[in-house]
Amino acid sequence: MSQKIRIKLKSYDHNLVDKSAASIVKTVKSTGAIVSGPIPLPTHKRIFTVNRSTFVNKKAREQFELSSYKRLIDIYSSTAKTIDELMKLELPSGVEVEIKV
Secondary structure (H helix, E strand, C coil), X not given: CCCCEEEEEEECCHHHHHHHHHHHHHHHHHCCCEEXXXXXXXXXXXXXXXECCXXXXXXXXXXXXXXXXXXXXXXXXXXXXXXXXXXXXXXXXXXXXXXXX
């Protein structure tokens, strides 16, 4: 079989992404495949500026930040057992997983 699998993990919590990446790497290495990663991708920060007061104090503002963290994992020389183990793996609900074969 021996195909390259690329897994992208994305979440708003960096702890969830790191734990998910560690569990994926652990299960894939147990099947005997070669793993490259987890590679941290750049953090995407969205900053929102909101007026504190609607009428009097126009210069008083408040800023909120929403950061999304991403990790990339490449799997080489995978077998059917590797794919089966990846399908059985339970990941937290706050992590978005994208798999490309």
